[in-house]
Amino acid sequence: MKSKSFDTKKFLSQNGIWGVLIVMVILLTIVRPVFISRMNLQTLLESESIKGILAFGIMWAILSKGIDLGPGSVVALVSAVVASLVQQTGVTGRLLGENGLHLSAPLAMLVGLLIGAVVGLITGVIIAYTQIPPFIATLGTQLICRALAKMYTDRPVSNLEDSFRWIAKGKIGPVPMIVVVFIIMYILTAFLLTQTRFGKNVYAIGGNSQAARFAGINVEKNLVMVYIICSVCAALGGILLAARTGSADPSSNGLMYETDAIAAATVGGTSHSGGICRVSGVLCGILILGVINNGLVLLGVDDNMTNVVRGAIIVGAVILDMRKNVKKA
Amino acid sequence: MSQEFILEMKDIVKEFPGVKALKGVELKVRPGTVHTLMGENGAGKSTLMKCLIGIYKQTSGQIVFDGKEVNFQSTLQAMNAGISMIHQELSPVPERSVCENVWMGREPRKGICVDHKKMRTECFKLFEKLGLDLDPDEKMGNLTVAKMQMVEIAKAVSYDSKIVIMDEPTSALTEGEVEHLFRIIEELKSRDVAIIYISHKMAEIFQISDDITVYRDGEYITTKPAEELTTDEVVSLMVGREVTEMFPKVECEIGETILKVENLSSGTAFQNVSFELHRGEILGFSGLVGAGRTEIVETIFGVRRKTGGTIYKDGKELNIKSAEDAISNGIALLTEDRRENGIVGLLSIKENVGLANLKRYGFPLNHKKMNQDGNKYKEMLSIKAPSLETPVMNLSGGNQQKVLVGRWLLTNPDILIVDEPTRGIDVGAKAEIHSIITKLAGEGKAIIMISSEMPEVMGMSDRVLIMHEGRQTGILNRDEATSELIMQYATMEPQDQNDK
Numbered sequence: 001m002k003s004k005s006f007d008t009k010k011f012l013s014q015n016g017i018w019g020v021l022i023v024m025v026i027l028l029t030i031v032r033p034v035f036i037s038r039m040n041l042q043t044l045l046e047s048e049s050i051k052g053i054l055a056f057g058i059m060w061a062i063l064s065k066g067i068d069l070g071p072g073s074v075v076a077l078v079s080a081v082v083a084s085l086v087q088q089t090g091v092t093g094r095l096l097g098e099n100g101l102h103l104s105a106p107l108a109m110l111v112g113l114l115i116g117a118v119v120g121l122i123t124g125v126i127i128a129y130t131q132i133p134p135f136i137a138t139l140g141t142q143l144i145c146r147a148l149a150k151m152y153t154d155r156p157v158s159n160l161e162d163s164f165r166w167i168a169k170g171k172i173g174p175v176p177m178i179v180v181v182f183i184i185m186y187i188l189t190a191f192l193l194t195q196t197r198f199g200k201n202v203y204a205i206g207g208n209s210q211a212a213r214f215a216g217i218n219v220e221k222n223l224v225m226v227y228i229i230c231s232v233c234a235a236l237g238g239i240l241l242a243a244r245t246g247s248a249d250p251s252s253n254g255l256m257y258e259t260d261a262i263a264a265a266t267v268g269g270t271s272h273s274g275g276i277c278r279v280s281g282v283l284c285g286i287l288i289l290g291v292i293n294n295g296l297v298l299l300g301v302d303d304n305m306t307n308v309v310r311g312a313i314i315v316g317a318v319i320l321d322m323r324k325n326v327k328k329a
Numbered sequence: 330m331s332q333e334f335i336l337e338m339k340d341i342v343k344e345f346p347g348v349k350a351l352k353g354v355e356l357k358v359r360p361g362t363v364h365t366l367m368g369e370n371g372a373g374k375s376t377l378m379k380c381l382i383g384i385y386k387q388t389s390g391q392i393v394f395d396g397k398e399v400n401f402q403s404t405l406q407a408m409n410a411g412i413s414m415i416h417q418e419l420s421p422v423p424e425r426s427v428c429e430n431v432w433m434g435r436e437p438r439k440g441i442c443v444d445h446k447k448m449r450t451e452c453f454k455l456f457e458k459l460g461l462d463l464d465p466d467e468k469m470g471n472l473t474v475a476k477m478q479m480v481e482i483a484k485a486v487s488y489d490s491k492i493v494i495m496d497e498p499t500s501a502l503t504e505g506e507v508e509h510l511f512r513i514i515e516e517l518k519s520r521d522v523a524i525i526y527i528s529h530k531m532a533e534i535f536q537i538s539d540d541i542t543v544y545r546d547g548e549y550i551t552t553k554p555a556e557e558l559t560t561d562e563v564v565s566l567m568v569g570r571e572v573t574e575m576f577p578k579v580e581c582e583i584g585e586t587i588l589k590v591e592n593l594s595s596g597t598a599f600q601n602v603s604f605e606l607h608r609g610e611i612l613g614f615s616g617l618v619g620a621g622r623t624e625i626v627e628t629i630f631g632v633r634r635k636t637g638g639t640i641y642k643d644g645k646e647l648n649i650k651s652a653e654d655a656i657s658n659g660i661a662l663l664t665e666d667r668r669e670n671g672i673v674g675l676l677s678i679k680e681n682v683g684l685a686n687l688k689r690y691g692f693p694l695n696h697k698k699m700n701q702d703g704n705k706y707k708e709m710l711s712i713k714a715p716s717l718e719t720p721v722m723n724l725s726g727g728n729q730q731k732v733l734v735g736r737w738l739l740t741n742p743d744i745l746i747v748d749e750p751t752r753g754i755d756v757g758a759k760a761e762i763h764s765i766i767t768k769l770a771g772e773g774k775a776i777i778m779i780s781s782e783m784p785e786v787m788g789m790s791d792r793v794l795i796m797h798e799g800r801q802t803g804i805l806n807r808d809e810a811t812s813e814l815i816m817q818y819a820t821m822e823p824q825d826q827n828d829k
Binding site for chain 2: 191194195196197199200201203204207208210211212213214215216217218275276
């Protein structure tokens, strides 16, 4: 009997956030019935999928008691490079020359993911082996990747092959591909986190890195892996963004995306003190931010006000998180 | 003389949850004297001092300082009243100047601005008064430990302290620096300042002390003038208890050598440690805090850099560079500081037990097997918790320790190293941990046990290796190890050793 009531409490504290989401959805539906229309919900999911995938990556960094500020810029770099590789040939103004280098869609995506992996590898090695704060190391990544993207092309890259755009625009049944990819990433993240040694290692490192080291866990290697995953997620986001919009603008693509991703992971209960996170929570965080963005647009609230609300929500979520964990300790 | 004692602490009791650290102790200090506190680790000296300067609040008891009853709420209050403590680990701000460190938190002001000129001149005056050769503008971090200590003493004097507490002040000083410190102490005495001195070094205690008070297990034993005591008498007063606790020591077959350590060194932490460990043997490591015992086992376990010497297991030289290597070579280390490098508090019992052995669960992780392992050790070690999913931070110290014991047993080690395995856990759990260790030895595992508790070391060990300040001073067999002898080895200065 006693243990059952304990479980209810735990269930509520872990899943209460879904209640918040449901209440928001109900309220919005009452005020703006169009919210619940299939059209609107599809737009909402499509527009949140990319930031959502970034959030799944950033979640790892936060879980390990770090942070990654680079993903937004990685999105810009990867989207520009990949887009340039799958531009239709024969059109004028092609970045790599009218009949220059052209790759098949899968190969171009692979190049994009590889760029993400290399960025993550470098960032991860710097963080793990020099022990400089992740905030600083990834601030560097952020600036450098954005600059590289702009150096690569000073104008938007457009006219992309339809075969490439399929990854975002295509549909499996009624579901847009971009949402399918998002769901696959969710499953993959959940699997890594709960079903593999790597997942357990990162939980332990975030919870108590010294204890993890004494338990024979290679802390450095695992940290490098964390930042590789985070960057690869961002690279995937970049590919999807280029495919979805059909062009890649190095100066605006992915701008501030990391902020939204950090917000989603945080609202979803990933603790910035390390060692606590649930993928389902992060999913809920992504949806909550999506509903807020979408809802404020439906309500006709202006853009700046939207950002004020988002800022307040991030800070509020962290305050709640701190209080929850203080009570436990 | 207005009063006989500058400080009287009477019937001080301090209880921590589950532990009575001080059981009604007293301390009476005469002005202008050096009063030394003696006792083993855990005897209550530091706790008593912390009650005095307001870090802890005593559960009951009276403190009379300079004729008035006091109860300081903070060290700042104590310092303003005239009691300063120079801590074992100094805490200066290394990036600021000597002068700024002395005046930190109470900088003299002119209007709203800090009066830098006054700070410097006052600092000069202060150093001159004490005969210190220090540059007020030097960066604190550039000073040697000895000089930092001088700055701390100067700071204490600048507060017009009537009592200066020194906790192991000479532990990091060279001989010449110790002489200098003693001259300063004499200078302080001549100003009628009382010094409360905590140290384990017999020779210097008898050189400097006027009075000696001995504590044991949180109890007051006696106070006597130093000239009425000898080293032997002090040692027997310190350890004088009967070994009453029961230890389930079972004589078991000592097998062949499994671990051989030759001239092992790690930087300045310890040098030239050599010993052999046999199957079925419990080798105790004794010595005072800071003697280098933990550092030795960390080096064997691969988490501290080895700077010299060799380690052999089963006759083969080992090259261990990380905990991972050590574990795969059948070595396990139950660390001293559970919270710092043992448990991951947020994770469950099950996950903490499996942490050093995740390879075992394959890919994807076999959660069923993890549950089985968790249950096995939860039952075997009688870990008291609502479920396997309970976060370890919600458990008591003893149960946390058992979770960690389970973690290491799961790796099935040949050599189990335990560092202060029963520190801070209650009596019941303590006995259980002792019997587990003995049982493991009976199964042919080799055990190294570091312990600062004399009865534990003597009750459990087949042999005892004793360290003093990074040097191995002896290995005693079970039948020749008396607490007096161990204490003597643990406090001996290197020159004493040469005399023998």
